[in-house]
Amino acid sequence: MKQKNGGIKRLLEFTGEKRSLLNISRILSGVSAIFILGPFLCVYFAARELVNVFTGSALDTQSLVRWGMIALVLELIGLALYFCALLCSHVTAFHTEKNLKMAALKHLAKMPMGYFDTNPSGKLRKIIDENSFQTETFIAHQLPDLVGAQVTMVVSLILMLLFDWRIGVPLLLLFGIGFFLQKSLMGKEGMKLMQTYQDSLETMNHEAVEYIRGISVLKVFGQTVQSITKFNEAIKSYRKFALAYTMSCKKGMVAFNSVINSSFLVLVPTALIIGLVSSDLVGFTQSFLFYVIFSPACAVMLNKILYMTSYKMQAEESMRRIDMILNAEPQEETAQPKRPASYDISFEGVTFTYEGAEQPAVSHLSFCAKAGTTTALVGHSGSGKSTTASLIPRFYDAQAGSIKIGGVDIRSIAHPDLMKMVAFVFQDPKLFKDSLFENIRAGRPSATREEVMRAAHLAQCDDILAKFPKGIDTVVGSKGVYLSGGETQRIAIARAILKDAPIIVLDEATAYADPENEQQIQQAFEGLTKGKTVIMIAHRLSTVQDADQILVMRQGELVESGRHNELVKKNGEYARMWENYTKTTQWHIGNEVKVC
Numbered sequence: 001m002k003q004k005n006g007g008i009k010r011l012l013e014f015t016g017e018k019r020s021l022l023n024i025s026r027i028l029s030g031v032s033a034i035f036i037l038g039p040f041l042c043v044y045f046a047a048r049e050l051v052n053v054f055t056g057s058a059l060d061t062q063s064l065v066r067w068g069m070i071a072l073v074l075e076l077i078g079l080a081l082y083f084c085a086l087l088c089s090h091v092t093a094f095h096t097e098k099n100l101k102m103a104a105l106k107h108l109a110k111m112p113m114g115y116f117d118t119n120p121s122g123k124l125r126k127i128i129d130e131n132s133f134q135t136e137t138f139i140a141h142q143l144p145d146l147v148g149a150q151v152t153m154v155v156s157l158i159l160m161l162l163f164d165w166r167i168g169v170p171l172l173l174l175f176g177i178g179f180f181l182q183k184s185l186m187g188k189e190g191m192k193l194m195q196t197y198q199d200s201l202e203t204m205n206h207e208a209v210e211y212i213r214g215i216s217v218l219k220v221f222g223q224t225v226q227s228i229t230k231f232n233e234a235i236k237s238y239r240k241f242a243l244a245y246t247m248s249c250k251k252g253m254v255a256f257n258s259v260i261n262s263s264f265l266v267l268v269p270t271a272l273i274i275g276l277v278s279s280d281l282v283g284f285t286q287s288f289l290f291y292v293i294f295s296p297a298c299a300v301m302l303n304k305i306l307y308m309t310s311y312k313m314q315a316e317e318s319m320r321r322i323d324m325i326l327n328a329e330p331q332e333e334t335a336q337p338k339r340p341a342s343y344d345i346s347f348e349g350v351t352f353t354y355e356g357a358e359q360p361a362v363s364h365l366s367f368c369a370k371a372g373t374t375t376a377l378v379g380h381s382g383s384g385k386s387t388t389a390s391l392i393p394r395f396y397d398a399q400a401g402s403i404k405i406g407g408v409d410i411r412s413i414a415h416p417d418l419m420k421m422v423a424f425v426f427q428d429p430k431l432f433k434d435s436l437f438e439n440i441r442a443g444r445p446s447a448t449r450e451e452v453m454r455a456a457h458l459a460q461c462d463d464i465l466a467k468f469p470k471g472i473d474t475v476v477g478s479k480g481v482y483l484s485g486g487e488t489q490r491i492a493i494a495r496a497i498l499k500d501a502p503i504i505v506l507d508e509a510t511a512y513a514d515p516e517n518e519q520q521i522q523q524a525f526e527g528l529t530k531g532k533t534v535i536m537i538a539h540r541l542s543t544v545q546d547a548d549q550i551l552v553m554r555q556g557e558l559v560e561s562g563r564h565n566e567l568v569k570k571n572g573e574y575a576r577m578w579e580n581y582t583k584t585t586q587w588h589i590g591n592e593v594k595v596c
């Protein structure tokens, strides 16, 4: 559902129960600003005492000390209030940052896999991390400071009008012009440029991540950063928009700074004119002192408000970016979920095309995998095997046809139930940077240590655990602990065994295995697949010989199906593949290697 509120109002929705704390912070910051103005007034009153000396009065040192003490007390109270304001705003800011991250992550969990094809993980991580951090800084510091600066500005202007309106009005006009210039700097045009600037920054960061990810390829082929066109273009585009944004602010900034810093240009001539006609020169000089002290303070505050407003624009932009994730359409969920009674899988005229692709990856596919049997998908590279497998747990939704489990369309099964029903072992499984124990337990978080150990044993992981002193508690990816491709696959199989799902999808789960490893992985499969509905993709045809049915795919279509012996006899596509496969397994280097 699209969010209607934009900007800061939308951001404040994420403050949750800490909203009142933020309001307290703003009030405290405003009150603290009034107290912090106090010392300026004290300086003014002390200066008045000094002016009195020129009229023949004795210097009242007691009074000077008194003003000094009052200034100190007011400053201390102001600082204490400001400290409390920041305390409240920081608690709210951290809470808001957490809420934003949680909302984005929860929403991402509902997104189909297709979303991650166009929004890679690196890009999403950056959007969530960097923008939620921006909002945290805004709420913790800039929001209370903005209130403080606004209060200071308003109080100062009121005082300026009250002391001597004849000087106050010209100064007010000057600051009014400054305020108008500030608004024009922060208008819609500025916001648009800021968006383009942020977009180009995001693209450049994303390309930098891609560049670093592919650094090994670049090294091997002796490429330079200039030769990576996309990254190079991203840097150039960032430079272009950063310059455009800066240049667009140039004139306005120069005008704004010139205006707000020229208060003396207004103050001195006005004072001279009024002073010449004034009957009470001492009184006028004392008022004049007030303006000498306060008008630079007003200029500083206007400047501060300008920067705060630009931070506000950044925070609004950050919220808009997080909303782009939150507003992305999640996978459709059924309102009346059904539970299948059995675990047959049937594809009925299924067609699926990847977003942006011209040809369907799977076309008019129909087959039935009976519960408790093993179905193997074979075919040349790119024939649609992995796509077919990934349609079962709804990583993607087919555009035509239907996929049923136990006669129930998978779109009518509640998403968490479907996830529980299917265990998927990928060709390139991912391990978290956590202990092997937690990596396996991810299959079923409620599992006991004994159950995890048993799953590891069934998945032939005993030798992996034995080689690390901490065994199953070894943390992967730290201090030189890395697993080979085959070892990682066995850990992934242990995870799937622990999940104990009735449907198992194995997508080239022996891809990294060497002959010794492969045997172990095959044994691990036995522990995993007993009595389950298994969909298995394998390039090594030896691993699918015993399957209950073999589906042969070509260009997304099913071209043959049957058991191994039937298909070999048929002398069709599978028979050719089998012949080629057996040839490659018997192949050996013809010439003996000569030892020098």
Ligand SMILES: Nc1ncnc2c1ncn2[C@@H]1O[C@H](COP(=O)(O)OP(=O)(O)OP(=O)(O)O)[C@@H](O)[C@H]1O
Residues within 6 Å of the ligand: 117, 354, 355, 357, 361, 379, 380, 381, 382, 383, 384, 385, 386, 387, 388
């Ligand atoms: N995320 C994707 N976005 C767009 N096209 C894709 C995507 N994944 C796969 N394809 C395309 O869909 C077609 C089928 O790919 P798929 O990975 O299903 O084939 P496969 O038979 O599993 O191949 P392999 O045996 O090499 O893994 C291919 O043309 C591939 O380029």
